[in-house]
Amino acid sequence: MENRHLTKRALVACVIFSLGLSEVSWAQGIIEDSKASLTLRNYYFDRDYKGTSAQSAAREWAQGFIFRYISGFTEGPVGFGLDAQAMLGLKLDSSADRTGTGLLPFDASDRYPRDNYSELGLTAKVKISKTELQAGTISTVLPIAFASPTRLLPQTFRGAYLRSQDIEGLSLHTGWMDRMNQRDSTNYQKMTVAAPNGRFNGTAESDSFMFIGGDYQWSKALTLKYYHAELDDLYRKDYLGFVDNRAIAAGNLKTDFRYFITDEDGAGRAGPVDNRNLGLMFTYSLGSHALGAGYMRLDGDTAMPYLAGTEPLVNSEGALSTEFLNPKERTWQVRYDYDFSKLGLPGLKGMLRYLDGTNIELPAPLGGSGLAESEKDVELSYVVQGGTFKGVGLRLRHAWYRNDFAPTASFRDDNELRVNIDYTIALW
Numbered sequence: 562m563e564n565r566h567l568t569k570r571a572l573v574a575c576v577i578f579s580l581g582l583s584e585v586s587w588a589q590g591i592i593e594d595s596k597a598s599l600t601l602r603n604y605y606f607d608r609d610y611k612g613t614s615a616q617s618a619a620r621e622w623a624q625g626f627i628f629r630y631i632s633g634f635t636e637g638p639v640g641f642g643l644d645a646q647a648m649l650g651l652k653l654d655s656s657a658d659r660t661g662t663g664l665l666p667f668d669a670s671d672r673y674p675r676d677n678y679s680e681l682g683l684t685a686k687v688k689i690s691k692t693e694l695q696a697g698t699i700s701t702v703l704p705i706a707f708a709s710p711t712r713l714l715p716q717t718f719r720g721a722y723l724r725s726q727d728i729e730g731l732s733l734h735t736g737w738m739d740r741m742n743q744r745d746s747t748n749y750q751k752m753t754v755a756a757p758n759g760r761f762n763g764t765a766e767s768d769s770f771m772f773i774g775g776d777y778q779w780s781k782a783l784t785l786k787y788y789h790a791e792l793d794d795l796y797r798k799d800y801l802g803f804v805d806n807r808a809i810a811a812g813n814l815k816t817d818f819r820y821f822i823t824d825e826d827g828a829g830r831a832g833p834v835d836n837r838n839l840g841l842m843f844t845y846s847l848g849s850h851a852l853g854a855g856y857m858r859l860d861g862d863t864a865m866p867y868l869a870g871t872e873p874l875v876n877s878e879g880a881l882s883t884e885f886l887n888p889k890e891r892t893w894q895v896r897y898d899y900d901f902s903k904l905g906l907p908g909l910k911g912m913l914r915y916l917d918g919t920n921i922e923l924p925a926p927l928g929g930s931g932l933a934e935s936e937k938d939v940e941l942s943y944v945v946q947g948g949t950f951k952g953v954g955l956r957l958r959h960a961w962y963r964n965d966f967a968p969t970a971s972f973r974d975d976n977e978l979r980v981n982i983d984y985t986i987a988l989w
Contacts, residue, residue, distance in 0.1 A: 590640060595631060596989065597988040600984070601626060601983070606978075608976075608977045619659060639687065640688040641688075642686045643684070644686065647682075651676070664712055664713045694722070695722045700715065700716075703734060704821075705772055707871050709871055718741050736772055738770045739751075752792055753765065753767070755866065758887065760866070761832050763869065765832075767830075783805045784805075786803060787800065787802075791826050794827035795830060795866070796826050796829075802818050815842075819876055821837070823865055836863050836866075840875055844896070849900040851897070854894070855893065855895075857894075859889060863888055864888045890921045894917070897913045907946050908946045921933060927966055932966060933964065954982065
């Protein structure tokens with residue numbers, strides 16, 4: 562234990578020395594309150610396309626390593642700190658005819674996957690009371706910018722992010738970003754819009770994404786949310802939502818309401834934007850069971866834009882193959898979750914889900930009006946509860962996606978399998 566503590570001090574001292582923080586008393590909080598962890602992620606991704614397709618499958622297997630160092634803060638009314646994140650991805654299996662899973666980068670000229678890729682991110686931070694400002698490599702988990710964690714390595718941004726909880730019950734968020742680092746990339750790129758099915762001009766770039774908003778806990782059961790975001794000269798978005806959790810009979814009813822209002826911003830270089838997205842999800846939990854039903858509708862002349870590479874965090878959140886965000890689309894879903902702990906299998910959970918989208922309007926070459934899509938999802942996850950491998954998590958997901966779009970559309974019929982094993986080791 563003593564050796565581990567000495568190793569911790571030595572590693573952190575190197576970071577402090579590199580910053581020129583020679584005064585031990587001034588930097589004491591950085592050392593004593595720091596945390597470090599290493600996440601090992603083994604990921605297999607298999608998307609088997611159906612029907613006529615230039616590429617029959619996207620299939621890769623990779624190993625990821627994510628090291629995170631979270632410093633404490635220097636002593637005094639104004640605290641300073643420095644976080645670090647180092648990531649490495651290694652190819653285990655892939656080929657030029659099976660790339661495009663998002664696990665590994667590849668050469669655009671011949672689609673040959675890289676054997677490995679890595680990146681380092683540093684984040685300077687300042688804290689006063691319960692308000693913290695971060696600058697450098699940042700990650701946001703917000704309805705208007707949800708950095709995707711769903712591949713081998715997570716997506717990150719470059720910018721500044723201010724969070725405050727000084728007002729009781731209110732969590733405030735505001736920030737600015739000018740670059741994004743995609744899940745399968747090692748370099749920062751300008752901000753762009755996701756543009757499947759030719760919805761928007763995906764090559765249009767922006768140097769500025771700003772956001773402001775917050776969550777307010779109105780009562781023990783009800784949390785209200787509002788956010789505003791602007792991607793300069795591409796689009797602006799407002800989000801209003803609430804989550805209500807309350808006891809009903811012997812169980813609990815969760816109501817999740819999400820409403821997005823999006824229009825083009827400035828020059829509108831990504832093309833016209835006119836969308837209203839309303840989603841509502843009810844989930845009733847009773848013992849080991851949870852049954853949910855939801856509905857989402859898109860109105861306006863276009864689809865709903867969102868930052869390329871992020872998760873749109875709409876009512877269809879969690880769908881594997883698509884996001885059900887085509888123009889005019891109407892989507893309903895039903896979901897069932899079960900916790901096997903009551904059967905003597907703690908750590909084992911299962912999920913079944915069906916999503917059905919109709920009334921879709923796409924340009925004539927992609928199918929025209931009155932189109933439909935659907936997806937069935939099955940998921941099993943297990944976290945080892947004890948012994949040598951305590952904390953190791955296994956997740957198995959399978960999806961069946963079908964639509965009646967033209968073969969040239971971005972989304973094609975497919976059967977998808979994802980298997981990932983995660984293990985996070987607390988270094989100190």
